[in-house]
Amino acid sequence: MQPLILLVYTSQSRQPVDGEMIDAILNVAQTFNSQNNITGFLMVRGNYFLQLLEGPEDAVLQLYNKISMDKRHHRITLQGKASIENRIMDKWSMGYIEEFKETQPSAQSMLELFELAREGQVISSAKPLEKMLRIFSRDAKIR
Numbered sequence: 001m002q003p004l005i006l007l008v009y010t011s012q013s014r015q016p017v018d019g020e021m022i023d024a025i026l027n028v029a030q031t032f033n034s035q036n037n038i039t040g041f042l043m044v045r046g047n048y049f050l051q052l053l054e055g056p057e058d059a060v061l062q063l064y065n066k067i068s069m070d071k072r073h074h075r076i077t078l079q080g081k082a083s084i085e086n087r088i089m090d091k092w093s094m095g096y097i098e099e100f101k102e103t104q105p106s107a108q109s110m111l112e113l114f115e116l117a118r119e120g121q122v123i124s125s126a127k128p129l130e131k132m133l134r135i136f137s138r139d140a141k142i143r
C-alpha cells in the first residue's frame with residue numbers, strides 16, 4: 001500500500017469568494033475525492049483559501065497539481081507535506097464549515113491555522129491541527 005501523506009497549501013482567490021464558487025468547488029471535490037481515496041478540509045478567510053489534503057501520496061500530489069492549475073485562484077503556496085500513519089480527516093471527502101459564526105471556538109481555531117500558515121508552520125504543528133479539526137467537527141455545521 002502507498003504511504004499516506006498530508007499536504008497543506010494556501011492560495012488567493014481571483015474573485016471574491018461567494019456561495020456559488022464554494023458550491024462548485026465542493027461538488028466536484030467531494031465526488032472526485034471520495035472516488036480517489038482522498039479526504040480533506042477547505043477553509044476560506046476573506047479571499048484566502050487554506051486546504052488540507054490527505055490520502056495516498058500519488059493521488060494527493062496529482063490532485064494538488066490539478067488544483068494548482070485552476071484559474072479561480074493564484075499565489076498557490078505549498079505549506080508542506082508530511083507522511084502520516086492515520087488520517088486526521090477521515091470523515092470528510094472535502095469538509096467545509098458552513099454558517100460560520102465568529103464567536104464559535106472553530107472560528108478561533110481557523111484563525112490560528114491561517115496564522116500558522118502565515119508563519120509556514122502548519123505541518124510542523126500536527127497536534128494543534130488535530131485539535132482544531134476536532135473542534136471543527138463538534139462545533140460547526142460541516143458539509
Ligand SMILES: Cc1cc2nc3c(=O)[nH]c(=O)nc-3n(C[C@H](O)[C@H](O)[C@H](O)COP(=O)(O)O)c2cc1C
Nearest residue numbers: 025028029030032033049051066067070072073094
Ligand atoms: C480552492 C480550490 C480547491 C479545490 N479542491 C479540489 C479537491 O479537493 N478535489 C477536486 O477534485 N477538485 C478540487 N478543485 C477543483 C479542481 O481545481 C478542478 O477544477 C477539478 O478537479 C476539475 O478538473 P477537470 O475539469 O480537469 O476535471 C479545487 C479548486 C479550488 C479553486
